[in-house]
Amino acid sequence: MWLLNSCTWEMKEFISHKQAPPYAILSHTWGDEEVSFREWQHEPLKFVGKKGGFKKINYCCQQAAADGLEWVWVDTSAELSEAINSMFQWYKNAALCYAYLFDVEDNIESKLAGSYWVTRGWTLQELIAPREVVFYSSSWQELGKRSKLSAHLAAVTRINEPFLTGQSLDEASIAQRMSWAANRKTSREEDVAYCLLGIFNVNMPMIYGEGPKAFRRLQELLVREYPEDHSLFAWGKIVEELTDGIYDTGRTWGLEPINIQSEPDRVCDELLGLLAESPKDFEHSGQIVRSPEAAVYFLFGSKMPSVSNLVGRAAHVELPKFNSGPNVAFHVKRPPIVRLWWTTRIVILCGRWDDSHTKFYYITIPITEDTGQSSRMYELIMSDTYTHVDFPGHALAKNMQKFMVSPLPLRPPQATDLVIRRNYVSYPLEQRYTTSGDVDFSPIKGRIRSVNSRRGRIATWSIFNEEGGYGFSISFIRLGYLDHSHEDPAQGRDCGRFRFGLHAFRISQESDPENTTFSIVNKQGNRRTTAATEELNPRVFRTFQDATDSDYLTGEDATYTHDALVSEDKWRFTIVGVADVYISLERIFLDGYDSDDDLDDNESHRFVDVLDFVVQEPRRDEVVKKNNDQEDERERHGAKREDSENSVGSTLRRRMRAMGLVRSQP
Structure with a gap:
């Protein structure tokens, strides 16, 4: 890693972060005229000092020197490809992190929610990883420290407060960590995935130009790294009953016409796969944690196989299956009708505790099934029907089934359909x-x-x-x-x-x-x-x-x-x-x-x-009548056959007695 001397502006490379001296690190958002790594290496300080991004680097160096730190690290003056995979560790090892809020002058508690800094993808790890974060205003006035502002920061960023006060990220589920990034943005589409590598303690190659495939690659990596954490699939809106679910099966599947009108604002043009499209899908998953029955579940031989990228957008998984229903009214755009689907529920090994932390509710995913292919909807179901008491880990393990879950585009029908x-x-x-x-x-x-x-x-x-x-x-x-x-x-x-x-x-x-x-x-x-x-x-x-x-x-x-x-x-x-x-x-x-x-x-x-x-x-009365009629027919048929056999038998015995082949009864 390359560090910048806070007093001499000298840049020096350290082969390993373990060999690096104590240093401060700068957290900020990028703007115009940032100072690049190449410019720090090859351009004179007179030229670099004229760029707009130099001011915050100067502030950072002055503060580090005042805090007794000789070295600083700034991402604009670092080699980027190395930094992406190592950045979380570098922030974690820093003696202090300075967060520069260029759009906040004072009173961080009233202004933080509107700051550009809390909306960016890369600043998520910069808030969580360091030992301490000190916030500074646009004129470099101290606004407060993370340790003192943790409650307010948790409310604004939706990060669970314990993880801002030192609790290990290993205790956070995948769904929780994804939810922290749900409302954050990055300039490059691929960085939506790359900025989360440190949060999940994983590494993968950078392939700029792959677009949304980067986030899918991240999820495939998480399946292999965290096979016991099913919360990777706990994305979507969490409800007690499906919004378009129809629970009156007698009316829905009855032998009468139905009258459900399609609503334009409820129209959907596809069913979904098992993996999410972006962290935004985890917006409602901040309280989803791993099941307390996970150890028992895996003890009974259950496993979560890898989701292979060799099958396109389809995920081959084994998950517990329980019950069927409800019916779902699916609003179709062309023609404007409501189609009805029958769903099946699969249980994933995660959920949410009640307020007293005594009852754990499992998340269930409603899916459609057809000829081996399944698809899911955006909503998840969590109710008191599935708890860790009613369905312990060994019971879930016994209900494992294989599924292939993939997106299903619903294209408008053709005129021949x-x-x-x-x-x-x-x-x-x-x-x-x-x-x-x-x-x-x-x-x-x-x-x-x-x-x-x-x-x-x-x-x-x-x-x-x-x-x-x-x-x-x-x-x-x-x-x-x-x-x-x-x-x-x-x-x-x-x-x-x-x-x-x-x-x-x-x-x-x-x-x-x-x-x-x-x-x-x-x-x-x-x-x-x-x-x-x-x-x-x-x-x-x-x-x-x-x-x-x-x-x-x-x-x-x-x-x-x-x-x-x-x-x-x-x-x-x-x-x-x-x-x-x-x-x-x-x-x-x-x-x-x-x-x-x-x-x-x-x-x-x-x-x-x-x-x-x-x-x-x-109807039951028709079945009973039919069975009775068939039984009567069998009895009549049997009686006729018995009479016939008796008649044939009597004739044969008379002939045998006449021929002396059998002895007459006394």
Whole structure:
């Protein structure tokens, strides 16, 4: 490190900071005409003294000499690349730190909150690291010391006061340290990460030009250095219930239409990954600490694997999973609708103590899940549901699951898309879907996207109840090509009409299973029919996989169909003893056009079709009735077989007695 002599202005290099003599260090913010390291080395003092940044260096040297310190360190006159990785240590080893506030004249307690010094990223470590910090005004008048101003400094900077009065930074969680930098700025984007290296006691190469990747690299480094500190993931707004959470599951996933209007100021265009984008995301995490159950948790073999930068923005982690819900209303910009998502909660090994420090509340992250990919929202949930008493470390360890959490941009739908507004299949029913070759089915993205305005089958949903061994499939079929030209007034309502085709199936290992029929009650068909009951003869398969792979179920020759009349149609029916189903289809024009208002419009109006698909277990009385009917049928079938066997047996015995092969009973 290079030190400047406070009396002679001589610069001298010391190979190691351990070899350096006692020195003072200057904390300040950079402005115009700073004196560079090269200028101190090669330019005459007469030239250097004319620069605007020389004044504070002169003040610093004079004060150090007055305090009996022969040497000073100033970052403007240091070799920068070395300084970034060593700066925290240099501030920590300094005998005194002088903080120069160029915009404060007097009364630091009233002026500090507005000072430029408390808004900068680099001054964070310069406030925390030194043994003592003495504040000076723009005219170099002493304003006070950190040790005496700690309470006020904590209120202004939001740094927990113990860490301003000597408590080791090792006691602070990652989330706490990140929160201290949440409202600070740096001139270079990369310095948002680089200025925190000393705070976390880590080092990494400087790559100016990498932009936001620097902060991601820092987080990847922290995962490896602090595997037990899950607070790295505790960023976002902390709530007891999700702002857009819908806890009335009966209404949300019920067999009725929903009426939730999209709010323009609540629109969001992406789901998020596990890692934060910047320290700003930790603004609400200042009180988040590590769990007291961490030792027990890791004792049971749990671990937090490294987040590899080889997988882009995706993080592969193992975390405890508990429970599901709530539902989330996600406000979409185009079209202006509300999509509903079902969430899962994962527990991270950090949280917050209550006021009495007797109960510790875990942080839980609500995520969406689909085909191995998960994404999260900005809000975190912390409530009295998850405490270290109710969920000790060994219980969390037993619920570890692997997740791949990554951001999910939600791009506006194309005019050929089928937008999924609700997709819910109640437990214990299972679901699988299949598509045609040029169709992308992504429930988590909320759309079924076809490459072109295709006609024919788009996708098939298959529902199966393993306990009963029965199921059904519904295919979504376009009857005509999409046409957005509206040359025919009816095109706005009818082009690309839909047909829903339904098949029933059973899963059985028997070669000749019982002949079972399902009853379907069409409670709400198209506008020209009334409620009706029909019989469905199920096809038999050996596995659910066989059923969903069968051309019989994915073709257009369904045994029961319903033609949807767009721009709006609803179909609700019950397969007795199997499931209650609600399907709705609504055509929404992306430009706000209403085809019913202007039938003479010949312009092109692009639209998307919005789908609700809700499947619930049947009502209990229907299940009992179906089971009773099946049991009665089995008893009747068994009685007939027994009568037949008895009759055959009697005839055979008479013939054997007549032939002398058996002895008659006395």
